[in-house]
Amino acid sequence: MDEGSAAQPRGVFAAALTPLSSALEPDTALFVAHCRWLLERGCDGVVPIGTTGEGNSLSVRQRMALIEAIAGSGIPMSRFIIGTGSCALADAVELTRAAVAAGAAGVLVLPPFYYKEPSEEGLARFYSEMIQRVGDGRLRLYLYHFPQLSTVPITPGLIKRLLAAYPRTVAGLKDSSGDWPYSAKLLQEFPGFGVFSGSEGFLLANLRAGGRGCISANVNVTAPLAHKVFLAWRDQQAEQLQTDLDAARAVLDKYPLPSALKCVMAAISGNPGWNHVLPPNQPLSEQDGRQLIASLTALAQMKGMLGNHG
Amino acid sequence: MDEGSAAQPRGVFAAALTPLSSALEPDTALFVAHCRWLLERGCDGVVPIGTTGEGNSLSVRQRMALIEAIAGSGIPMSRFIIGTGSCALADAVELTRAAVAAGAAGVLVLPPFYYKEPSEEGLARFYSEMIQRVGDGRLRLYLYHFPQLSTVPITPGLIKRLLAAYPRTVAGLKDSSGDWPYSAKLLQEFPGFGVFSGSEGFLLANLRAGGRGCISANVNVTAPLAHKVFLAWRDQQAEQLQTDLDAARAVLDKYPLPSALKCVMAAISGNPGWNHVLPPNQPLSEQDGRQLIASLTALAQMKGMLGNHG
Numbered sequence: 186m187d188e189g190s191a192a193q194p195r196g197v198f199a200a201a202l203t204p205l206s207s208a209l210e211p212d213t214a215l216f217v218a219h220c221r222w223l224l225e226r227g228c229d230g231v232v233p234i235g236t237t238g239e240g241n242s243l244s245v246r247q248r249m250a251l252i253e254a255i256a257g258s259g260i261p262m263s264r265f266i267i268g269t270g271s272c273a274l275a276d277a278v279e280l281t282r283a284a285v286a287a288g289a290a291g292v293l294v295l296p297p298f299y300y301k302e303p304s305e306e307g308l309a310r311f312y313s314e315m316i317q318r319v320g321d322g323r324l325r326l327y328l329y330h331f332p333q334l335s336t337v338p339i340t341p342g343l344i345k346r347l348l349a350a351y352p353r354t355v356a357g358l359k360d361s362s363g364d365w366p367y368s369a370k371l372l373q374e375f376p377g378f379g380v381f382s383g384s385e386g387f388l389l390a391n392l393r394a395g396g397r398g399c400i401s402a403n404v405n406v407t408a409p410l411a412h413k414v415f416l417a418w419r420d421q422q423a424e425q426l427q428t429d430l431d432a433a434r435a436v437l438d439k440y441p442l443p444s445a446l447k448c449v450m451a452a453i454s455g456n457p458g459w460n461h462v463l464p465p466n467q468p469l470s471e472q473d474g475r476q477l478i479a480s481l482t483a484l485a486q487m488k489g490m491l492g493n494h495g
Numbered sequence: 496m497d498e499g500s501a502a503q504p505r506g507v508f509a510a511a512l513t514p515l516s517s518a519l520e521p522d523t524a525l526f527v528a529h530c531r532w533l534l535e536r537g538c539d540g541v542v543p544i545g546t547t548g549e550g551n552s553l554s555v556r557q558r559m560a561l562i563e564a565i566a567g568s569g570i571p572m573s574r575f576i577i578g579t580g581s582c583a584l585a586d587a588v589e590l591t592r593a594a595v596a597a598g599a600a601g602v603l604v605l606p607p608f609y610y611k612e613p614s615e616e617g618l619a620r621f622y623s624e625m626i627q628r629v630g631d632g633r634l635r636l637y638l639y640h641f642p643q644l645s646t647v648p649i650t651p652g653l654i655k656r657l658l659a660a661y662p663r664t665v666a667g668l669k670d671s672s673g674d675w676p677y678s679a680k681l682l683q684e685f686p687g688f689g690v691f692s693g694s695e696g697f698l699l700a701n702l703r704a705g706g707r708g709c710i711s712a713n714v715n716v717t718a719p720l721a722h723k724v725f726l727a728w729r730d731q732q733a734e735q736l737q738t739d740l741d742a743a744r745a746v747l748d749k750y751p752l753p754s755a756l757k758c759v760m761a762a763i764s765g766n767p768g769w770n771h772v773l774p775p776n777q778p779l780s781e782q783d784g785r786q787l788i789a790s791l792t793a794l795a796q797m798k799g800m801l802g803n804h805g
Contacts, residue, residue: 209584209624241609244585245555272582274519274773275554296775298609299551301644303775311774314519334611336646337775463584464621465606465613465647 193356193379194266194290196229197388197411198400200237202443202450203251205461211247212458213254219405219450220260227412228404235268235293236334236361237402237443242463245276252283262288266327266400270295274311278318291325293359293400298335308337309346316351324354331361331383338362341374348375359383359400369394385411386434389427392418402442406449406481407433436480440473441466448474449481503666503689504576504600506539507698507721508710510547512753512760513561515771521557522768523564529715529760530570537722538714545578545603546644546671547712547753552773555586562593572598576637576710580605584621588628601635603669603710608645618647619656626661634664641671641693648672651684658685669693669710679704695721696744699737702728712752716759717743746790750783751776758784759791 201223204215220231233255234240234248243251248269255265269280269292277294284292294315296308316324328347330339339358347355357379360368365387371380372394382391385401388411392398404411410430417423437445444462448469451459460468469477511533514525530541543565544550544558553561558579565575579590579602587604594602604625606618626634638657640649649668657665667689670678675697681690682705692701695711698721702708714721720740727733747755754772758779761769770778779787 236609241582242584242607244581244583244589247583247585271554272551273554273557274552275557279554297552299546299644300775304777307775307777310777314774334609464624465610465617467614467617467620 192263192290194230194263194397196398196415197227197385197404197408198230198232198266198381198398199223199228199404199408200235200400200402201231201233202405202446202459203234203238203240203243204447204450204459205463207458207461209461209463211243211251213250215456215458216251217254217258217260220255220258220265223405223408224260224264226408227415228408229398229415230264230266230290232266232268232293232359232400235329235400236331237405237446238268239443239463239466240268240270241295242466245271245279248280249283252280252287255289256287263290265289266291266293268293268295268329270329272297272299274314274318277315281315281319281324282321285319285321285324288323291327291356293327293329295329295331295335296337296339298337301336303337305340305343305346308339308343309350312347312355313350316354322353325356326351326354327356327379327381328358329361330358330367333362341371344371344375344378348378357381357397365390368396372396384434385414386431388414388430389418389423402446403434403437405446406437406453432484433481436477436484440469440477444469445473445477448477452478502573502600504540504573504707506708506725507537507695507714507718508540508542508576508691508708509533509538509714509718510545510693510710510712511541511543512715512756512769513544513548513550513553514757514760514769515773517768517771519771519773521553521561523560525766525768526561527564527568527570530565530568533715533718534570534574536718537725538718539708539725540574540576540600542576542578542603542669542710545639545710546641547715547756548578549753549773549776550578550580551605552776555581555589558590559593562590562597565599566597573600575599576601576603578603578605578639580639582607582609584624584628587625591625591629591634592631595629595631595634598633601637601666603637603639605639605641605645606647606649608647611646613647615650615653615656618649618653619660622657622665623660626664632663635666636661636664637666637689637691638668639671640668640677643672651681654681654685654688658688667691667707675700678706682706694744695724695740698724698740699728699733712756713744713747715756716747716763742794743791746787746794749790750779750787754779755783755787758787762788
């Protein structure tokens with residue numbers, strides 16, 4: 186493991202939304218503007234084309250277009266960990282190659298999620314084939330543990346196996362299980378392994394336990410609040426800042442993602458097109474949208490969220 | 496609905512295996528030979544690139560190559576219902592367009608299976624967008640109900656909604672739930688709707704209840720036995736033939752699919768390359784393989800399965 190390397194991603198990463206046209210094609214210009222906005226508002230990095238980015242609802246062609254847009258944006262590629270997982274090995278390889286060639290800091294890779302209860306050996310073979318086919322020493326792979334959606338957990342046994350075989354390449358894990366003790370266990374069992382929490386609710390806990398930070402959906406709109414936690418995590422005041430961040434999270438978590446976040450972006454930017462989501466996700470109803478915006482506005486934190494959007 | 500049309504697919508359909516090279520690329524020549532062999536051995540049709548065909552483990556490029564291979568094979572396209580589902584709407588559209596353009600009798604389409612508990616409205620929007628984007632009156636869509644793997648059931652409410660909007664296009668459903676009463680309920684609720692059982696174990700029951708037959712994995716190797724059931728389903732002797740078919744099924748069902756079926760194909764054909772499977776699936780262990788072949792050989796039915804393979 187590359188423990189201690191200065192180049193390691195760390196801090197608050199937004200699992201970036203993918204803005205869509207009315208024809209449900211990615212709006213790559215608005216997407217790049219959104220990434221830039223997230224970085225300006227306190228994100229240390231951006232993770233496009235994950236669960237929040239509707240990555241699995243996008244075709245390989247559409248995901249390649251997003252990677253190309255990032256690569257051509259002028260934003261330093263060290264700020265990006267790109268979602269490149271797929272049930273299909275060859276698709277995961279194609280996307281990962283493109284991300285690595287573009288210079289991304291890493292890739293976030295779901296296990297293949299169609300077949301249920303695959304063997305640890307079968308999962309290891311998936312990642313191993315992927316790493317070997319990409320065949321690039323620059324690859325930094327973050328495993329994506331999100332059993333509620335993928336149905337396929339990334340177990341300590343699998344991590345151990347992959348770290349033994351690819352100690353430089355297998356860089357970390359995003360833990361979206363919501364099970365904080367699992368993150369803590371991984372941090373203890375694999376020192377230096379780059380564990381990001383999938384929720385900003387565990388941002389402080391994760392940093393204090395030796396983790397890297399969070400890769401979170403909600404920070405699409407709460408980045409300034411999360412940034413304050415990251416800046417202050419060693420200080421006593423961090424706990425209050427985490428509490429402020431949690432208050433915004435508690436409101437957002439009542440509504441389905443990514444629709445709720447897109448609704449907030451529509452309100453922030455004044456662009457109703459932000460509400461487009463790919464099926465099977467559905468836009469928030471008008472009533473839910475009004476309620477959500479009212480609840481957020483009622484929080485002092487909304488002041489920090491509102492602002493111009495590119 | 497097109498009830499009574501002579502062109503409606505009916506009978507024993509094999510959810511065809513996808514033979515792979517050692518580099519895990521589809522072996523399109525062997526695939527076409529396998530389809531031909533299945534039809535010669537009593538299958539009424541073939542369903543490529545579904546669950547058994549490792550469709551979700553194949554990239555869009557690889558699936559397109561298989562569709563092209565079928566289209567160029569000279570086998571009548573009326574024999575094919577092609578698996579074209581994807582979590583990504585645009586991928587499902589691209590694959591379905593290719594299948595329809597090639598003249599396939601239908602397509603078998605999984606619901607998007609990454610997001611959990613999608614709304615009925617969101618699922619209806621997925622299929623509706625797909626149908627409209629394909630925009631071809633020749634499209635015949637079979638919904639794929641396989642909640643154990645997709646996690647997303649095709650509910651009667653969804654079927655009703657889609658039949659109301661697209662009565663000619665929405666042609667039927669493959670029920671892989673293993674829950675025979677569910678098939679029976681659909682046959683009763685939607686007269687003329689083309690319900691195929693996902694298991695040959697319900698072949699006779701399905702036909703007698705007004706269904707179309709089965710689309711089954713096991714008939715890759717038990718087609719001659721299933722064919723006898725289909726020929727005789729109106730007769731009293733059909734029950735014994737179904738019992739014979741079930742005996743072979745009971746052996747196969749002890750082992751994981753598609754690996755077990757590929758192992759049998761390797762034994763039948765003498766080509767060990769048949770054992771290649773895409774991760775996360777794993778080939779059968781040598782011991783399991785020996786045991787499986789011994790169990791099948793012990794059945795008189797094995798005689799009917801063994802034979803030359805292209």
